[in-house]
Amino acid sequence: MALKYYDSPFHVTHDEETASKMVMKMDLSIMLSRLIESKQWTQAQAAEHLGVKQSRISDLVNAKIEKFTIDALFDMLDKLGFQVSWDMPTLQKATVLITTKTAQ
Numbered sequence: 001m002a003l004k005y006y007d008s009p010f011h012v013t014h015d016e017e018t019a020s021k022m023v024m025k026m027d028l029s030i031m032l033s034r035l036i037e038s039k040q041w042t043q044a045q046a047a048e049h050l051g052v053k054q055s056r057i058s059d060l061v062n063a064k065i066e067k068f069t070i071d072a073l074f075d076m077l078d079k080l081g082f083q084v085s086w087d088m089p090t091l092q093k094a095t096v097l098i099t100t101k102t103a104q
Helices: 016-038 043-050 054-061 070-079
Strands: 082-090 093-100
Touching: 016 054, 016 070, 043 054, 043 070, 070 082
Parallel strands: none
Antiparallel strands: 082 093
């Protein structure tokens, strides 16, 4: 039997569209968790800065991505001083870029 390779673990058990969204949410949650850690915030402090309950931060750092929408994760990045931009040079290619607001 030939080995089958997947783009991510999510692609093993989900359809392409769902798996791709899950990958994006996981990447965003990792970024947010690392930003919170770099600021040395407690979950309560992070919740206060991000305008959410502490339990939401717990869900975030414990990778419970099913509890978040991509919009909610982008909102948290915005509150941490990041900006999300979109570039679509062709109908077949698009790029999402996340930068600090002061970098532009």
